[in-house]
Amino acid sequence: MTRLLVIGPPGAGKGTQAERMAAAFGIPAVSTGDMFRANVKGKTALGIQVQEFIDAGKYVPDSVTNAIVGDRLHQADAAAGFLLDGYPRTLDQVQELDRLLEADGTQLDAVVQIVADTDEVVARLLKRAAEQGRADDTAEVIRHRLDVYAEQTAPLIDIYGSRGIVVTVDGLGAVDEVTARILDALAE
Ligand code: B4P
Numbered sequence: 001m002t003r004l005l006v007i008g009p010p011g012a013g014k015g016t017q018a019e020r021m022a023a024a025f026g027i028p029a030v031s032t033g034d035m036f037r038a039n040v041k042g043k044t045a046l047g048i049q050v051q052e053f054i055d056a057g058k059y060v061p062d063s064v065t066n067a068i069v070g071d072r073l074h075q076a077d078a079a080a081g082f083l084l085d086g087y088p089r090t091l092d093q094v095q096e097l098d099r100l101l102e103a104d105g106t107q108l109d110a111v112v113q114i115v116a117d118t119d120e121v122v123a124r125l126l127k128r129a130a131e132q133g134r135a136d137d138t139a140e141v142i143r144h145r146l147d148v149y150a151e152q153t154a155p156l157i158d159i160y161g162s163r164g165i166v167v168t169v170d171g172l173g174a175v176d177e178v179t180a181r182i183l184d185a186l187a188e
Helices: 014-025 032-041 045-056 062-073 091-103 118-132 139-161 175-187
Strands: 003-007 029-031 082-085 110-115 166-170
Touching (some): 003 014, 014 082, 029 062, 032 045, 032 062, 045 062, 045 139, 062 091, 091 139, 110 139, 110 175, 118 139, 139 166, 166 175
Parallel strands (some): 003 082, 003 110, 029 082
């Protein structure tokens, strides 16, 4: 398993599990959310451009997101594989990823869908808000992020499902339990 992606609603545990999966498979985790937040923190030109979208819980425009992922996947450490966390999130991003992989003569091995109900993800994100104060973890912005996910990203699971590469895992329970479920499901 060298080319993976993890998908699920905000708060499902994507970032949390992505780190663990990447370590298990010896591949880099590529998180668009982390890359955007690092740029916002560093006040780079990209950070200044994307901050308003992230703080409002809106998706960063596809052209911007596709460009940073394209650059990242062409770095040497991603040549033998990668784990994408939080990308693709739109149909346009799926098409761009398909194009990138085809150009490299590769394809995705699996799409891990982490499932968690709305009450649980809202509770987790509000807890993170209290602990870390992320600008997009307020109750109102969380609601908007969940709506955007349902409208724009959830339909992508059917696209990958029709390719027969989706592995669905229950995201409830302790972090270690969820990791074990994912690794077991990928080993089947
Ligand atoms: P992300 O960084 O991807 O934010 P997220 O959906 O909240 O997921 P995250 O990985 O942080 O949280 P997780 O579920 O692991 O995106 C942030 C923003 O960036 C987006 O809203 C958008 O503006 C922009 N963006 C990113 N990618 C984009 C793209 N492709 N296109 C356009 N825009 C894009 O964890 C949440 C919390 O739950 C954590 O506190 C964690 O500790 C906790 N948790 C995890 N697992 C748990 C468990 N089993 N039990 C209890 N708590 C758990």
